[in-house]
Amino acid sequence: MDVKQHQKFLIPDKSYASIAKRDITRIAEAQGFSASEVGKVNIVVSEMASNLVKHVPKGGELLVRTIEKTGIEIICLDNGEGMRDPVRMQEDGVSTFGSAGEGLGAIKRQSDVFDLFTQPEIGTIILSRIYKAGKYDQRAQQAKRHELGYIMVAKPNETMCGDGLAVIENGPELYLLALDGLGHGSNAHEASRQASEVFNTSPLLPPDQMLRNIHEKIKRTRGAVGFMAGISGNTQKMTYCGIGNIAGKLFSADGSMAGQGYKNIISYNGILGHNIPNTLSNQALDWGRNRMLIVHSDGIKSRWDLHKYPSLNRHLATTTAALVYKEYCRQTDDTLVVVCKGKA
Structure with missing residues (x-):
């Protein structure tokens, strides 16, 4: 993609x-x-x-x-x-x-x-x-097992966005990498660009291994924080690993998740290209038609709530990303919002 x-x-x-x-x-x-x-x-x-x-x-x-x-x-x-x-x-x-x-x-x-x-x-x-x-x-769009949309905008008065996104679709399998290069401007953009290139050109690996691979390959850059997920339409599972302050939530439209109908995405402390934990492990969550993953950089405020918008689940993934951006963007940094919805 x-x-x-x-x-x-x-x-x-x-x-x-x-x-x-x-x-x-x-x-x-x-x-x-x-x-x-x-x-x-x-x-x-x-x-x-x-x-x-x-x-x-x-x-x-x-x-x-x-x-x-x-x-x-x-x-x-x-x-x-x-x-x-x-x-x-x-x-x-x-x-x-x-x-x-x-x-x-x-x-x-x-x-x-x-x-x-x-x-x-x-x-x-x-x-x-x-x-x-x-x-x-x-027809091809309707046949896809997942719907992915995003908003990615540079910091005000900057032309290059330091956040990044890479996506690989392989039939019912989807792999995504969300990034936030440290700082903003051309150096942050270059860190995210190199990380995306590693992701796009390497053999597909589990998220923890891919992040470790990226860490080794971008050590000459400013560094980045990142989140990778592998979402399977066959097994109906999402496997993920994150390093740094890329945040997110996995929503359940049918309310089957405990609490407020969502589960927070948990990441390790660290910076790709600089320092990451010696041990990384993947987390696995159920996926399916009623699931929606929202991941974002710290250009979005940490506290946001979709319960105020009851009709939002009927709209396109990009529209959902646009709403999160519109309502919760800090306007002081690069901004990335990624939304992935299960369709089957």
Whole structure:
């Protein structure tokens, strides 16, 4: 899986909307989008920015990333009042602002993948993915045993993200590595990049062995903290090991886990490339259709709670990651949120 960081475009007022549209158009053109496909991107960006300017006094932000060489993902985030009837608001002609009321409907029509999360007093998240003609295989996506989504954003005023993510999918088996290079900027990015390269080019190993292998290979870098999980759709087990302050929780949508319906992910103290415990061991947890793993770097506040968003489990994994980012981002560091949901 090709992983790219998101670029952030703040839209505090309408003067920024044209700048965002111009820069996102350039991203689409660099992907090799045709003129008609670029037109779709322009419509989506224009409608998202227009909604932010009209309905959110403090504005909001757009997150954009490329999808391999085939598509583009655009996410709109706001902390406005939210919608009380989101289904009706997607109908053409429905508006709370006295406009033509085509915004959400237009975004949905131009998108190959569309998701809308909104909740009163929380705000709204709109996700749109647009692909080159013939490049989106809906059946292949539906056949996957796991759904993975993420948000990865550089620290404000930085261009390179020091957090990192690497993912290998092999049929019903999925392996992921989440990283946080020490500090931020180019040196942190290089530590995460080298760790990801080791993961992508080495034979697949159990998480504890892979982390030890990465530790040996990145000793010339600034170092990183990391979490690796192997998730099996065959055995319905998740095996994981973490080193450093990559945090996370494994949720159970059916409430089968003790306590609050989730289990905290536990990591060892240490820094990959510098010092790790002499003994590492893997932890194993049950996996399946009702399970959702959320892992994040320390760019996210340590205390967060999804129970305040009762409809969230019906949305895409990336939308869930976007909500955690929107609600709990510190805005003082690089930020990574990874969400993996069991589908079978």
